[in-house]
Amino acid sequence: MQTATEGTNLKESAMISELDLEIVNALQINPRAEWSRVADVLELSGPTVARRWSALAGQGLAWITPSPGPRYLSAGWSAFINLSSTPERHGALIERLCAEPAFGTVSLVSGPHDLFVDCFASSHEELMAIVTGAFADLPGVTRREVVFVTQLYRQASEWRSGTLEPARARLMAKGSMAPPPAYSPDKLDAALLEALARDGRAGWADLGTACGVSAQTARRRVERFLASGYITMRCDTAAVVQQNLREVSLALNVPATHVDEVGRYFAALASCRLSAQVLGAQNLVVTFWVRDYLEIQAHERELASRAPGSTVISRQAVVRTYKRLGHVLDESGRSTGVVPLPLWREAQ
Template identity: 80%
Template sequence: MISETDLEIVNALQINPRADWSRVGDVLGLSGPTVARRWNSLAEQGLAWITPAPGPRYLSAGWSAFISLSSLPSENEALVHKLCAEPAFGTVSLVSGSHGLFIDCFASSHEELMEIVTGSFAGLPGVTHREVVFVTKLYRQASDWRSGTLEPARARLMSAEPLPAPTAYAPDRLDASLLEELARDGRASWAELGAACGVAPQTARRRVERFLASGYMTLRCDTSASAQQGLREVSLILNVPADHVDVVGRYFAALPNCRLSAQVLGAQNLLVTLWVRDYLEVQSHERELAERAPGSAVISRQAVVRNYKRLGHVLDESGRSRSVVPLPLWREG
């Protein structure tokens, strides 16, 4: 387990991932250099990291799908290795239920997503069955989740001022390069980002702030299992009557323990991911679902047994980040 102070730093960076160290220090009662030193130690050990993630408007610029795979047990290790090496497969998890593996898939265009869905699986070892559902609407994303370690007053002090939304524009090669560098280190300085991409620090900052303000992209602070304080990840795959799906999607999105609430196109139409301390908590949510949307059906329940990869970060057995495969979230137009 990491220290309470480190958990507070993580929570501060969940709220404002690129906040100045001096600001984080002021909120936590520490010096800026102390906060920087402690964060760098967490990052070097793979205990915490910051990485680009889909923003609230991502689906108007990019594409996403969830994929469930079944495989031959003898080929599972080789299959996981291949999945983790593929940039489009952002998150790869071993789960309970009828399918052994659950994958988040990202693409920068509809054509690219179709190519992945139709062409990527032929070369994967041991796959016996696959199911693909396309994400059509996001009610909540994991980047919105907060650990709640900081009391509300201090959490509010960490909130970032909203940036003015830019006029419509298409990303170019520089934007894609900056995203790739941020995938490797979401706390890299403007000077470091600029040097890596061959531009001035001011240009790097202006470009990053522009695509963050657009809502297409955001930054997310993730942690290894040791910083998750005993929380367990469970997903409910639901079929909700069409006239209730928005209400139910927003209900789950408003729950503090909700990591993801997404409308999908498939045999089911809603996928919800919750972090719980006890699996029995799921039953209370299902009872609430039955009251709010009679006729709803739970198609599947699955608990994460192990995360092999999370949003591009390849993880070891303890959930520490060991390498990065940048996601194709957004490419030049």
């Protein structure tokens, strides 16, 4: 149970304790690890760790939710969308975008566009329907640019804050499991994903009750789709926990002979949140979390060295994020609610 002192500290202070940061880093590595395992790694008691996480989650400072896995694009579809809008309809447009389940992230950005949106769909047909139909009724849109994601080199679920010592981080790592044969999701898989979107740390018994099955069945199904690589779990945090990191994305046009090499190079950098090959005027999108915008110049110099002939199509710095992977955020970046993503719907 959260103590009054802990609750007050989290509510009134912009400072997050080192313990909180270590717990978050542990759950970035292994989001559904047993509290006893996290406690052993941090040399604490299980109840202490659980209480601290409950305080963070209760204040919207940290949360865990399903996310596309490394094999997601073999089962689902994704696109990045840049939008421009009339100033007087800006607020109404953001509200509509945040309410749409298919739009996972909605950010106000610098550069030639006003908003960046990432879009998820469980089939090509569904993605095309969103791209061709969902924008007709959106208020104030004056321009849109859609690029389709074709290959993922790194996803935000793989980003780590690095707070834990390397030896402790290795102890938190999940053991590898052989991926199951390809399969199609059913109604239960879809229901479990929605329940996990609302509480990514929900216990097996609670998941089973929410979906009308036993705890054992819930565990078996969740472990199967996590092992498949189609879906993973991800720990996200409010801005105060991110310790002044700034988000910047580069849209790049890299010669086809070098795009895989460059995509993998950026993916291996600790500051990289996303590295994705795309189909559009650009062919690679890379997102970094940096402490100084000047770090981006170093990345561009390295790009010119590794892949001569590459060009930067656009640079976007995030001004404010309104929604991140389904979680609706307030002005300080705290989660105030969730709109579950249609990552993987029941097979028809």
